[in-house]
Amino acid sequence: MSEWESVIGLEIHAQLATRSKIFSGAATAFGAEPNTQACAVDLGMPGVLPVLNREAVTMAIRFGVAIDAEIDHHSVFARKNYFYPDLPKGYQISQYELPIVGKGRIFISPAEGERREIGITRAHLEEDAGKSIHDKFPEQSAIDLNRAGTPLLEIVSEPDMRSAKEAVAYARKIHSLVRYLEICDGNMQEGSFRCDANVSVRPKGQEELGTRAEIKNINSFRFLERAINFEIDRQINLIENREEVVQETRLYDSERDETRSMRSKEEANDYRYFPDPDLLPVAITDEDIAAIRAALPELPEQKKQRYIDQLELSDYNAELLTANRETAAFFETALVSAPGQSAQLANWILGDLTGALNKASLETSESPISPEMLAQLISRITDNTISGKMAKEVFESMWQGEGDADAIIERRGLKQITDSGAIESLIDEVIAANADQVEQFRAGKDKVLGFFVGQVMKQSQGKANPGQVNAMLREKLKT
Amino acid sequence: MANGVAEIRRGLKAGKFSSVEITQDYLARIALHNPALNCFISVTDEIALAQARQADAALARGESAALTGVPLAHKDLFCTDGVKTSCASRILDNFIAPYDATVIENFKRDGAVMLGKTNMDEFAMGSSNENSYYGCVANPWNTEYVPGGSSGGSAAAVAAGLALGASGTDTGGSIRQPAALCGITGIKPTYGRVSRYGMIAFGSSLDQGGPFARSAEDCALLLQTMSGFDPRDSTSAEQAVPDYGAALGQGIEGLKIGLPQEYFADGLDAGIGAVIENAIEELQKLGAVIVDISLPNTGLSIPTYYVVAMAECSSNLSRFDGVRFGHRCDNPTDLEDLYKRSRGEGFGAEVKRRIMIGSYALSKGYYDAYYLKAQQLRRLIKQDFQQAFDSVDLILGPTTPETAFKIGAKTDDPVSMYLQDIYTISLNLAGLPGMSLPVGFCDGLPVGMQLIGNYFNESGLLNAAHCYQQVSDWHQQIPEAFR
Numbered sequence: 030m031s032e033w034e035s036v037i038g039l040e041i042h043a044q045l046a047t048r049s050k051i052f053s054g055a056a057t058a059f060g061a062e063p064n065t066q067a068c069a070v071d072l073g074m075p076g077v078l079p080v081l082n083r084e085a086v087t088m089a090i091r092f093g094v095a096i097d098a099e100i101d102h103h104s105v106f107a108r109k110n111y112f113y114p115d116l117p118k119g120y121q122i123s124q125y126e127l128p129i130v131g132k133g134r135i136f137i138s139p140a141e142g143e144r145r146e147i148g149i150t151r152a153h154l155e156e157d158a159g160k161s162i163h164d165k166f167p168e169q170s171a172i173d174l175n176r177a178g179t180p181l182l183e184i185v186s187e188p189d190m191r192s193a194k195e196a197v198a199y200a201r202k203i204h205s206l207v208r209y210l211e212i213c214d215g216n217m218q219e220g221s222f223r224c225d226a227n228v229s230v231r232p233k234g235q236e237e238l239g240t241r242a243e244i245k246n247i248n249s250f251r252f253l254e255r256a257i258n259f260e261i262d263r264q265i266n267l268i269e270n271r272e273e274v275v276q277e278t279r280l281y282d283s284e285r286d287e288t289r290s291m292r293s294k295e296e297a298n299d300y301r302y303f304p305d306p307d308l309l310p311v312a313i314t315d316e317d318i319a320a321i322r323a324a325l326p327e328l329p330e331q332k333k334q335r336y337i338d339q340l341e342l343s344d345y346n347a348e349l350l351t352a353n354r355e356t357a358a359f360f361e362t363a364l365v366s367a368p369g370q371s372a373q374l375a376n377w378i379l380g381d382l383t384g385a386l387n388k389a390s391l392e393t394s395e396s397p398i399s400p401e402m403l404a405q406l407i408s409r410i411t412d413n414t415i416s417g418k419m420a421k422e423v424f425e426s427m428w429q430g431e432g433d434a435d436a437i438i439e440r441r442g443l444k445q446i447t448d449s450g451a452i453e454s455l456i457d458e459v460i461a462a463n464a465d466q467v468e469q470f471r472a473g474k475d476k477v478l479g480f481f482v483g484q485v486m487k488q489s490q491g492k493a494n495p496g497q498v499n500a501m502l503r504e505k506l507k508t
Numbered sequence: 509m510a511n512g513v514a515e516i517r518r519g520l521k522a523g524k525f526s527s528v529e530i531t532q533d534y535l536a537r538i539a540l541h542n543p544a545l546n547c548f549i550s551v552t553d554e555i556a557l558a559q560a561r562q563a564d565a566a567l568a569r570g571e572s573a574a575l576t577g578v579p580l581a582h583k584d585l586f587c588t589d590g591v592k593t594s595c596a597s598r599i600l601d602n603f604i605a606p607y608d609a610t611v612i613e614n615f616k617r618d619g620a621v622m623l624g625k626t627n628m629d630e631f632a633m634g635s636s637n638e639n640s641y642y643g644c645v646a647n648p649w650n651t652e653y654v655p656g657g658s659s660g661g662s663a664a665a666v667a668a669g670l671a672l673g674a675s676g677t678d679t680g681g682s683i684r685q686p687a688a689l690c691g692i693t694g695i696k697p698t699y700g701r702v703s704r705y706g707m708i709a710f711g712s713s714l715d716q717g718g719p720f721a722r723s724a725e726d727c728a729l730l731l732q733t734m735s736g737f738d739p740r741d742s743t744s745a746e747q748a749v750p751d752y753g754a755a756l757g758q759g760i761e762g763l764k765i766g767l768p769q770e771y772f773a774d775g776l777d778a779g780i781g782a783v784i785e786n787a788i789e790e791l792q793k794l795g796a797v798i799v800d801i802s803l804p805n806t807g808l809s810i811p812t813y814y815v816v817a818m819a820e821c822s823s824n825l826s827r828f829d830g831v832r833f834g835h836r837c838d839n840p841t842d843l844e845d846l847y848k849r850s851r852g853e854g855f856g857a858e859v860k861r862r863i864m865i866g867s868y869a870l871s872k873g874y875y876d877a878y879y880l881k882a883q884q885l886r887r888l889i890k891q892d893f894q895q896a897f898d899s900v901d902l903i904l905g906p907t908t909p910e911t912a913f914k915i916g917a918k919t920d921d922p923v924s925m926y927l928q929d930i931y932t933i934s935l936n937l938a939g940l941p942g943m944s945l946p947v948g949f950c951d952g953l954p955v956g957m958q959l960i961g962n963y964f965n966e967s968g969l970l971n972a973a974h975c976y977q978q979v980s981d982w983h984q985q986i987p988e989a990f991r
Contacts, residue, residue: 069607073827075600076587076609076706078741108823110870112847119826172831301870303879306712306820308742 032233033268035261036241037196037226038188041203042181043213044157044221045088051156051180052079052122052308059219067159067174073117078307081106085180086311087321088212089129089154092182094322095210096149098133104311106154110301115159115172123183125302128153129311130182135206136330137198141345147199148187155181176220182212188227188238193257197250200224201352204250205329209354217248224253228260230268239264240274244288247281256281260288332357340364340371349379355393356383359400366404373407381424398427406434413494419443446493449501452485455493456505459484470506478502513578513672513726520567520577527567527577531560531621534579538623538670541990545668547645547661549584550592551624559621566619574733576619581671583662584625585632586612586717587706591622595708596640597630599828599835599854609706610738611675611717618733623671627661630856631825632682632710634658635928636918639858644915647690648987649953653912656686656928659720663690666720668990673721673730677707679714680813681907681932684944687720688907688956691946693973693983694720695727698964699939700745702731703738709824711817712743714936723983724945724973728752731966747964755967756974761795763972764900770806771905771931779950784906787947787957787976791904794975799900803892808885809934810926815869815882816937821859822866828854861922890938897962902972905931907944907956931958941966945973946982954982 050057053070070077086104093100107125130152137145159174184203190196204222207213215222229241244260247253259281264274278297279288304310327335329351336347351357356378363374382403386396406423409415415423415438426437438444446452459481460467470477478499485498519525535553542548556579563577582588585595587605589612594600608616615622629639637645637660645660647653648668655664659676663686666674676683678696687694695718702717709715719730735749767788772781792798830836830850837849855863869878896903908928918925935942940963944956961969977983 072832074587074607074833075593075595075603075605075708075827076585076704077607078705080740080742110823110826112826112829114829114831114843117827117832119829120823299872301823301867301872301875303819303823303870303875306743307709 033230033261033265034233034235035191035228035230035257036188036238037190037193037228037257039186039190039196039200040225040227041184041186041200042223042225043184043203043207043215045085045180045182045212046214047082047084047088047180049082050178051082051085051154053178055178057179059216059221061175063171063173063175065175067177071117071174071178073119079122079305081308081311082180085154086129086313088180088210089152089182090313090318090321091210091212091325092152092184092207093130093133094318094325095206095328096130096133096135098149098152099131100129100313100318101127101131102313102315103127104129104313106305106308106311107302108305111298113158113161114170115161115174115177117159117174117177121156121158122305122308123155124153127310129313135199135202137195137202138348139192139195139198145189145195147189150185150187152182152184155183157181182207188229193254193261196226196257197254200250200253202329205353209326209329211326217250220248223248226253226257226260228257228264229274230261230264240276242274242276242288243278244281245278245291252281252283255283255286256288259286263288329357336371342371342375346375346379350375353393359393359396363400363404366401367407370404370407370411373410374403377403377407377424381421385428397430398424402427402433409434409438413445413447414438415443415445416491416495419445419491442492444492446489447497449497452489452493452497452501453505455485455488456481456498456501459488460505467506478506481506512722513575513729516578516672517575520563521572523567527560527563527579527621528557530577531556531579531623534623534671541668541670544651545646545648545664545670546643547627547655547664547668547670548581548624549594549596549627549642549661552591552622555591556621556623563619563621573617573619574729575615577621578619578672579621579623580615580730581623581626581662581665581674582612582615583628583659583674583676585628585677585708586675587708588612588622588625591625593625593708594641595631596628596642597854597856597859598641599851601641601835603834605706607706610703610740611707611734614733614736615675620733626659626665626674629658629660629682630859631708631821632658632677632679632715633821633858633862635681635685635925636913636915637661637686638915638919639856641856646915647912647953648990649691649912652914653953654689654915656689656908656912658682658686660686662720663687663692663694666690666692666722667987669986673719673726675717675730675734676720677710677715677717678932678936679710679716679817680936681929683718683720684907684932684942684956684958685928687944688946688958689912689954691949691954691956691982691985692720692722693724693727693943693945693977694718695731695943695966695969696935696941697731697735697966698745698941699936700743701749701941701964701966702734703736703741703744705738705740709820711820711936712824713820714813714817716936723977724943724970725753725756725977727943728756728970728974731970745964750967752967752970755971757978758971759795760791760972760975763796763902764799765791765796765972766799766801766896766900766903768801768803768806768896768903768905770803775909775927775930776906777910777950780906780909780911780955783948783950783955784957787980788904790976790979791972794979796972801896801900801903803896803903803934805885805888805892806930806934809889809937810930812882812885812889813929813933813937814865814926815878816886818862818866819869819879819882820866822863822870825855825859825863830854858922886937889934893934893938893940893960902968903960905958905960907931907958911950911953911955935960939963941969943969943973945976946985947976947980948982954985
């Protein structure tokens with residue numbers, strides 16, 4: 030059996046977060062009653078004309094600038110012609126020859142310490158179609174045109190990824206970026222962020238690409254990984270059984286965890302692209318681009334570098350903290366309340382907090398523990414009010430909504446005993462009560478120290494500072 | 509009866525007659541003559557009278573806008589809120605738009621009265637008005653002859669005195685050619701001057717609305733109302749509209765008029781040539797300087813036009829699919845059947861021909877050879893005009909190579925039909941303004957002369973035409989049966 034290499038490229042459709050549609054004034058909000066957010070333009074009524082929403086152009090350029098892409102001064106909308114009931118005009122206004130965003134790139138870290146550049150071929154603006162609903166009325170299909178005309182940015186990557194894992198890392202990176210840029214809400218359930226994967230396999234070392242299949246209908250990162258892996262295995266099996274991989278579009282079925290054929294190359298439409306005569310070419314000046322560049326927020330890559338350089342975080346933690354805007358914002362807000370505690374904060378956010386959020390299926394923004402609350406907790410560890418062990422308990426209580434750290438520490442009497450007089454009297458009691466063990470220690474049995482620490486902690490109901498107890502015990506037992 | 513927009517406005521303002529009275533007059537004339545001419549698809553009596561009453565009330569209050577109380581007709585491809593807009597197609601026979609085209613809105617704003625919606629070639633595709641689901645329109649000068657197209661109903665209605673003026677659209681000559689064949693005045697403005705919003709598209713990069721009327725003076729009035737930037741049409745020009753009326757009567761002393769040799773070459777009917785020569789002499793008497801020029805790429809305009817227009821229409825007409833509005837076939841068995849039968853039953857033969865040719869021209873593997881090539885030729889054609897306008901103020905020639913032809917004479921020969929537009933089509937490709945005005949008769953049928961101006965020089969065209977009409981009365985001729 031020869032070794033195979035898979036080659037993957039992604040087409041990502043990011044729904045732009047404009048208030049109105051790309052070519053009409055209708056609203057874009059999700060979840061409205063069917064066909065209540067579609068005006069005459071969205072319905073493709075006779076005689077109506079599209080008018081470009083300049084905000085969508087600005088958002089596309091934001092993306093272009095962020096991926097270091099070429100942005101032409103001249104961009105053209107084209108019609109992609111095909112018939113479908115949820116495509117009211119019989120054509121989709123898209124871009125073909127002169128997309129708004131040209132060649133760019135992005136860096137991914139598929140594993141700790143790894144860094145790979147993924148090329149982005151282009152990103153273009155287009156309008157979304159409506160939705161066909163086949164399961165609502167018996168024998169009839171329904172059409173909801175609320176989504177028709179919603180602006181999309183289609184981001185096309187180079188076939189630069191070599192595994193499902195890399196593809197997911199890339200998709201996550203784009204997802205994170207569009208949210209950093211505030212151009213897309215990234216909601217995959219609502220279809221605001223959709224991925225199609227082009228997958229092919231070839232023998233390792235071969236230059237020429239294998240025949241590819243395009244997989245559609247993937248609506249989560251988990252499914253993206255599964256669908257690609259399924260497809261890679263399917264193609265390898267075909268080739269190894271001396272069967273042919275055909276160029277086709279395949280649908281991913283998450284329930285069966287498989288891809289299946291939707292249409293072959295022969296059945297593919299000839300879209301008869303041509304420049305849309307209803308829309309003027311989009312003119313973009315250097316000043317436009319400069320203004321958009323100047324208004325960019327700190328991007329994940331820059332943020333990560335700053336965390337490493339200025340906050341002395343590890344490459345790995347910096348990568349994780351900046352992987353999405355909300356986590357980074359949580360971290361930075363907490364850092365304001367707990368200055369200098371970046372390492373502790375990073376550990377708590379990436380450890381306990383992320384764990385708890387994942388377990389409860391909550392977003393960072395929905396965390397019951399606010400950044401300020403976490404900062405307070407960490408400050409109490411640093412100033413020796415509580416031990417790290419107790420902090421876990423306090424964290425759990427905060428999560429349960431019992432108030433902030435100080436309140437919980439106070440209420441439960443968790444305040445650590447750091448008064449050396451108090452600790453000394455406890456130690457004296459323990460030493461007096463365990464003469465045998467004192468003998469053993471003095472005879473050189475160092476291990477017994479642990480026993481004494483345990484006893485003192487027990488006497489203090491866990492509140493004595495363990496470090497302090499340790500040091501004081503050594504002193505006392507020596508004499 | 510009075511037959512000019514300007515004259516009617518004066519009479520209305522002076523209280524010589526009311527808008528209701530003249531509107532009733534026109535409605536009566538329509539009732540009498542439309543059966544023979546078939547120039548209206550819909551007659552909107554009630555709306556017309558209601559608008560006329562409103563106009564009279566406004567006039568009584570001393571509030572009059574530019575066209576208050578003036579009865580007009582509109583080509584049935586301008587969407588009209590609550591009134592059927594059919595594009596003379598079966599596929600839109602049941603279509604009632606829930607909005608007004610900008611042009612219609614503008615007419616309402618300026619107080620005009622709508623008498624009805626006029627017949628046309630289906631989706632504006634044709635040069636004879638024979639391609640209408642509602643039947644051919646007859647030419648008022650001889651009802652066995654075509655009125656021209658595609659705005660044949662509007663032209664015939666004005667020529668027969670069934671409306672004071674009418675709107676039309678011009679994609680390759682659809683205002684100028686029927687104006688010429690019906691002996692009236694019509695102007696196609698610069699592309700972008702009149703909003704296309706609500707004007708059902710044929711060839712989006714070529715389509716332009718404009719008015720028909722008896723005289724240049726009336727056309728100036730109507731064009732004033734129709735023109736202007738419209739934020740709902742991205743291709744409309746963000747440029748101030750001059751006062752067209754004020755431009756009239758400035759004289760044409762010293763005006764340089766170019767005669768393209770290609771417009772007087774083989775293919776031009778000798779009778780028409782002679783009539784045009786006479787008109788040129790009149791213009792010279794008025795002080796115009798005649799210069800011979802060349803538009804070398806004129807011959808390329810028809811093939812270029814038909815690739816561009818058909819490509820665009822093949823896509824523009826995709827929305828007529830039987831799903832959301834318009835004709836839907838009975839009992840479709842599946843989606844494909846729904847599309848095929850709805851469109852198959854809904855569209856006429858010429859429309860189908862153009863959709864098929866256009867789809868072919870845009871297909872993979874043919875796009876470069878047809879559509880892209882046509883766009884390159886379009887630039888050459890535009891350059892011809894740009895060079896010509898370096899040395900002349902206006903360009904002049906016949907509007908059509910022949911006068912009106914008999915109904916049915918060219919129906920089996922689409923190429924001969926397409927050649928009707930040889931002198932008009934290149935303006936649409938270049939986006940230039942042009943107008944046709946009547947300059948005489950040939951065998952009892954009107955002859956039109958075309959004037960072509962540089963971009964946004966509608967004023968220059970209207971002024972020259974007006975000067976000519978001050979010393980001629982061809983534009984005041986009315987066919988005997990309709991006097």
